[in-house]
Amino acid sequence: xxxxxxxxxxxxxxxLVVLIIAFAAxxxxxxxxxxxxxxxxxxxxxxxxxxxxxxxxxxxxxxxxVEQMDVRLAASNALATAASSDLQTVTTQVTTQFSINxxxxxxxxxxxxxxxxxxxxxxxxxxxxxVKGVTAKFTAEELVTKRDxxxxxxxxxxxxxxxxxxxxxxxxxxxxxxxxxxTDFNFSDDFNRAIEAKVKAExxxxxxxxxxxxxxxxxxASNQERKLAAEAEAYSTEIQSKAxxxxxxxxxxxxKQSPEIIQLRSxxxxxxxxxxISGGGVLPFINMDDALKPTR
Numbered sequence: 001x002x003x004x005x006x007x008x009x010x011x012x013x014x015x016l017v018v019l020i021i022a023f024a025a026x027x028x029x030x031x032x033x034x035x036x037x038x039x040x041x042x043x044x045x046x047x048x049x050x051x052x053x054x055x056x057x058x059x060x061x062x063x064x065x066v067e068q069m070d071v072r073l074a075a076s077n078a079l080a081t082a083a084s085s086d087l088q089t090v091t092t093q094v095t096t097q098f099s100i101n102x103x104x105x106x107x108x109x110x111x112x113x114x115x116x117x118x119x120x121x122x123x124x125x126x127x128x129x130x131v132k133g134v135t136a137k138f139t140a141e142e143l144v145t146k147r148d149x150x151x152x153x154x155x156x157x158x159x160x161x162x163x164x165x166x167x168x169x170x171x172x173x174x175x176x177x178x179x180x181x182x183t184d185f186n187f188s189d190d191f192n193r194a195i196e197a198k199v200k201a202e203x204x205x206x207x208x209x210x211x212x213x214x215x216x217x218x219x220x221a222s223n224q225e226r227k228l229a230a231e232a233e234a235y236s237t238e239i240q241s242k243a244x245x246x247x248x249x250x251x252x253x254x255x256k257q258s259p260e261i262i263q264l265r266s267x268x269x270x271x272x273x274x275x276x277i278s279g280g281g282v283l284p285f286i287n288m289d290d291a292l293k294p295t296r
Contacts, residue, residue, distance in 0.1 A: 031059050031066045038102045040067040040109045047110040051102055069109055071102045073178060076119040080131035088140035088191050092131050093183040096158065098123055104174040111169055122165055122175065130157035143185055155180040 032055070033039040039052030042065045052066065059066060076098065081091045100108060100115065112118050134153045135143065143150055159177050166172050 029058050029061050031057050031064075033057065033066070034068055036072040037068045037070055038105045040069050040106050041065075042067065047106050049106050051105045053102075067109065067114075069100065069102075069105045070115050071100050071105060073097055073099050074115060074119065076123045076127070077183075078124045078127040078131075080128045080135075082132040082135040084135055084138060084140045084143060086139040086141075089188050090135055090140060090143060091186040092135065093186075094127050094131060094154070095181045095183055096123055096127055097178040097180070099176050099178060101174050101176065104171065108171055108174045111171060118175065122162060126158050126161040126165065130154050130161055133157055140187055140191055147182065151180060151182050154182070 031039065031052070033052050035054050037054060039057065041048040041050070041052065041059065043060065043063055051069070057066075074097070076096045078094050078096070079091060080094060081089065084090050098119075100118065108118065112121060131154055134150060134157055137153070138146065138150060155177070158180060162175055162177065163172065166174050
């Protein structure tokens, strides 16, 4: 029984050894490149200039090593302290989004290194230099009020700086800048207090201006109201005067054309009493028949 077990073990062990060697050989023949990456092949340490796309690939066992290089969009954050044109100290926080060109990934891996080294040795220094150069062109106030212009100029300067650096290393177009965002501007405490004082003064000036405009508007409205009332009164007086003048004119014309109206007006006003005359003299004679005669 023991001999049988020993014989079985001696038969199985070589098979297991062969299977292990075969598995090791097979595993060394293939490599899987993860999605969003390219494979950088190093044959006995030498970088091959053709990158492997994502997926399953064969390689030379014990000779080839495959490095995974991330070619997805990456972000680099940097703080840059610089002086504005009015000599204010400004600390700018900038976030840059960039990616590596997959076709040139082997070359950039060979001359620069991994993605983290690309960010540390190329992108972040470019951000520092670009922010300092653009900040010096604007006052501290303009950095805030002209934020879009500042951002555009920093991104242009960053792209030019990186392209120049890559061109000198034979890596032109190896890195693509997708976007740049100014996360924050930080100013000195003295400048912040000055800004607060200026804003408060501008608000007070605006309030005083609005109050002045309101008083002027009210005065103009009151003056306009008085003017309209005076014009209305003058117009009413003019209409009444014209009406009286027209009435007098019509009556004068009527009297002129009909003298009998004068006698009629006198009779209309007579109360029937004869005038009393004291002293001597002749009592005037009134012809009652003529006075009572109807007007034709």
